[in-house]
Amino acid sequence: MTGVTLDKVVKRYGDVQVIHGVDLKIEDGEFCVFVGPSGCGKSTLMRMIAGLEETTEGRIHIGKRDVTNMDPAERGVAMVFQTYALYPHMTVEDNMGFGLKMNGHPKDEIKSKVAEASRILKLDPFLKRKPAALSGGQRQRVAIGRAIVRGPEVFLFDEPLSNLDAELRVEMRVEIARLHNDIGATMIYVTHDQVEAMTLADKIVVLRLGRIEQIGAPLDLYRDPDNKFVAGFIGSPSMNFLNATVTADGEVEIPAMKTTIAVPIDLPAAGTDVIFGIRPEHIEVIEGDDMAIELTEALGGVSYDYIQADTGERMIVEERGDHRSAPGSRVSLGFDPARAYLFDAETEARIR
Template sequence: MASVSVANARKNYGNLEILHGVDIDIQDGEFVILVGPSGCGKSTLLRMIAGLEEISDGRISIGGRVVNNVAPKERDIAMVFQSYALYPHMTVEANMGFSLRLAKAPKEEIKGRVREAAQILGLEHLLDRHPRNLSGGQRQRVAMGRAIVRQPQVFLFDEPLSNLDAKLRVQMRSEIKQLHQRLKTTTIYVTHDQIEAMTMADRIVVMRDGYVEQIGSPLDLYDRPANLFVAGFIGSPGMNFLNGKVSAEGPVEFVAEGGARLPLPAGLPLDRGQEVIYGIRPEHLVINQGGAIADVTLIEPTGAETQISATLGPAQIVATIRDRLALQSGDTIAIRPDLTKVQIFDAKSEQSLKNPLTEVLQPSQRSAS
């Protein structure tokens, strides 16, 4: 096992800069997930750590050793890709032990490591099968087993569950997390799925356009997003956003476009008339216990919860409730936010005005890079 350090890492393709001075420190044994929309640079960064992409500037260290110019096979890492990349003519056992055979490891050692990995992953009864006789989840386990037998310092996962159906993805998420808890090997995992990130990671690195937007634990990012992008990206359904201003006179309130008034958290650095964005998650809205009036447009019962879509002036909002209310499209409801959960963002900078207690890339750092 080993720590991984990425210091001021940049990646250029000609005059086009893809990564803009990324800094991440990953502790020994930590499970860190790089998450962000397509094109944000997360897979490029993972491939740079693996040595599959050259680093244009900066430094990458694994276990305290700078690996900028070290070949991938000498970095003591193992990578699991979105594609299983199994040899179709080889059995499961042969696929899992292939890298050890290339390294000319003793036969008994190869057999022992493969059997141990197969036991961890529940593949003992499949060792004699070929990939064509396996399900998608079983093939992904074989790909993971091939990485485990190498006993690397670091596991790298590049969207390994993208090819699986929804039910199997949930199962595999649990299995990968349990695997990490058992092996305690440093793991870096790339996904665009924020649910995967929230349920699996010790810490999440949120990326956008080649920059790190915020680093923190899943609940840190959920409860204290540093900016509008992180607030909108983390959480499903997404956070509701209302454009408006701080009231110019009278009680200090938020006045949304359309005139609806909502309470503001105390102690924020707000000026009268300041343009702000009011953020509140669907599950933090209380229905029909006073508050602003909204018009219901859609009711979506899911069993345990009901999602209510409504309009508040020109804005569309979603509320998630556990109560079973007799509502239908066209009804009016009163909505009241849980004031302790409200997020307020500056309309110009899109930065949070609640000073989140997480690692944040400040605007000054971004402009300097």
Template sequence: MSGVQLRNIVKRFGDVEVIHGIDLDIDHGEFCVFVGPSGCGKSTLLRMIAGLEETSGGQIDIGGDDVTHADAADRGVAMVFQTYALYPHMTVRENMGFGLKMTGHPKSEIAQKVDEAARILKLEPLLDRKPAALSGGQRQRVAIGRAIVRGPKVFLFDEPLSNLDAELRVEMRAEIARLHREIGATMIYVTHDQVEAMTMADKIVVLRGGHIEQVGAPMHLYEDPDNRFVAGFIGSPSMNFLQGTVTGGEVQIPGLRRSIATPVALPADGSEVTVGLRPEFLRIEAGGDLTVEMVEALGGVSYIHVTTAGGEKLIVEDRQKTPVKLGDKVGADFDPSQALFFDAKTELRLR
């Protein structure tokens, strides 16, 4: 078994603590994605698991073994970086087998493992090429193949698709997801792109400021966020947020000129709450005081950006090809059961 357990993990750089007592279980064979904004600690946490950063406190177990202070080479992990780090004078075959060659593995074993990795990654026609003759996506597959031949317990990916263009990113997402299905290994993947997280992960770990905000399956985080940060970070376009006020056990939403009842436990009358609405749950209506600021027409779907009279900005997903143009005055309706509510001060979800 090759699960990963983190217990009260802390990382300090001098007197500055950047990872604050993280606890996390990653099961054998899971595809776990660390996601969050720049500076949230996701790459630092991955490097601690890899043994490339010293752990200031807590314990890291891989496959049931305490590897907190073990050398990187002794942890049974293989890491794929954002940069391909291929040797330019070596062929694809030589690059993929170099690590095993340096550790004294027999040539026949190296050849067998390289051939198997090339089969999995569909690199057989490229084995005798050098990196300069490869595309960006092909180079990244070679870097992944170099990790595969080591037969690690855990694969670690640190934003491996950041250097690729949009089309290649989509292609490589599918490649990595297929690789995970085929070899069934535990994989931990770091990205700031929540679309990558949603499309690839079995489990998403949302990080902010060195803390875990929420852990769960992609659709669980999308449909049932614990706080405003997770609600706004997961989903593209992100959730809309409007100011609301509790009045008579209902929530008044001045921006939409609506008052709605809700079964959630609301604070006292006069309290401010934040109302969250996904773009797909809003509908454009004729007449109203919302101003159309921009229309993103993408073919089968359009995203209509509007501003309320009070200056709040909303995005409405439109699949009906509603005829609106810049400057139009429109209204917006929604199903109250789809609204989420957050405490305006703590930003925690009201349930």
């Protein structure tokens, strides 16, 4: 197996530039997830690695090979798409081995590789079935098996779980994680679902408008975001953001929460507008009359309160335990200032 390096990679469609000088190094055997909202360039970047999109500028290396201008078949990658793209008239066994058959591999070799992929993905009971007789999760496993039998240097997954229902998504996340542990291959995975990113990745690459916003391990991005975009995108529910102002005393006034806090960082000048951030799980509902609970989502062991401040700003607060706040009631909120994040109101960069 081998790693992938992108060196100042650019993609243009005519006069429109969609990937802006991306530099990235993915280590051998690493599970790297590209995550971001629709239109951020994550699928385009993956297709450039696969050779399905031409690279306008920059270089792409897979291992020690410069593959920038190579055909997709020469790059040593296998791609699993959002759509399963299985041949409906072929059995599972034939679907997985078809690529090898077309490339002239011996029958015994094809059978051996299909058997190994089937063992890894627990597809043995379904080898003689056709796709119509399979569930969505089983079809996706067949598509992954078709990639495994090729023995690629790098696996590419382009939103492979987006067509599955919630229960199957969880099941397939576990299957893909197990697959990575079993074969140790370099894997690049594209998703807009930050839960998938957090649970699968060794390294997350957060993209916005064709640029990398931040790279890091899942918990590093969660605990130490570089800017408001990353802070809001990583974590579910999203981080709360409120307008705030630096006071003459060197503290931060948060009108929505009717409080002023001291934070142990170097603040900008008095009167500067900033953005205060706090995660739902780091807030406590306390007795008071500062804001109104509009709606409560009770999910069993946890519930989420949707709260509107008198300023019109809204927040989400997580509650655990037996007590649940009632919709329509008025409350106050408490939190540890050490859990607070501050961002520049203009650039949205983190103030540290």
